[in-house]
Amino acid sequence: xxxxxxxxxxxxxxxxxxxxxxxxxxxxxxxxxxxxxxxxxxxxxxxxxxxxxxxxxxxxxxxxxxxxxxxxxxxxxxxxxxxxxxxxxxxxxxxxxxxxxxxxxxxxxxxxxxxxxxxxxxxxxxxxxxxxxxxxxxxxxxxxxxxxxxxxxxxxxxxxxxxxxxxxxxxxxxxxx
Numbered sequence: 001x002x003x004x005x006x007x008x009x010x011x012x013x014x015x016x017x018x019x020x021x022x023x024x025x026x027x028x029x030x031x032x033x034x035x036x037x038x039x040x041x042x043x044x045x046x047x048x049x050x051x052x053x054x055x056x057x058x059x060x061x062x063x064x065x066x067x068x069x070x071x072x073x074x075x076x077x078x079x080x081x082x083x084x085x086x087x088x089x090x091x092x093x094x095x096x097x098x099x100x101x102x103x104x105x106x107x108x109x110x111x112x113x114x115x116x117x118x119x120x121x122x123x124x125x126x127x128x129x130x131x132x133x134x135x136x137x138x139x140x141x142x143x144x145x146x147x148x149x150x151x152x153x154x155x156x157x158x159x160x161x162x163x164x165x166x167x168x169x170x171x172x173x174x175x176x177x
Contacts, residue, residue, distance in 0.1 A: 001038075001039050001044070002032075002037065002038070003017050003018070003036070003037045006043070006044060009044070012047075021037070023060060024064065025060060025063065029043055049067060053066065056078060057081055057084075057085065058077060058078075058081055090151065090154060093154075093157065097157035115155065115156060116157045120156055124137075135170075138170040141170070142171055149170070150167065153166060153167070
């Protein structure tokens with residue numbers, strides 16, 4: 001198939017495929033008599049893989065290094081990407097919370113679909129949790145995975161000084177009021 005046919009099939013521009021060729025990411029299998037690039041089914045499959053990896057957010061240089069490597073290297077790269085996305089999402093949630101705080105309208109948290117302390121507490125209470133159950137939940141969470149407990153509290157858009165207090169009483173260092 002020609003470069004235009006392959007590009008159309010994968011909903012990419014011809015220029016993108018020329019760029020991939022320039023990078024050595026996707027070389028044509030050959031050339032036709034008229035000099036047009038010729039792509040075989042294996043090239044089509046390689047481009048399909050490239051497209052899937054791009055959808056995960058992997059960079060082209062990283063994709064190039066992964067295409068012909070063992071699956072365990074792909075798994076490690078995807079896991080790194082997953083953690084990076086989580087960090088980016090958390091950073092964006094913190095930015096949303098800061099904007100809501102600056103606007104002085106906590107109701108906006110619900111409008112932008114941010115899980116917050118109020119919504120989380122309401123869900124726990126609807127599930128039958130008492131204050132003592134919630135305190136025990138925090139203590140257990142802090143004991144099991146302090147770093148993730150911190151990140152979860154940040155995810156709930158709780159201000160940092162309150163997070164410090166919650167974690168301190170979760171560790172039994174101060175009494176819960």
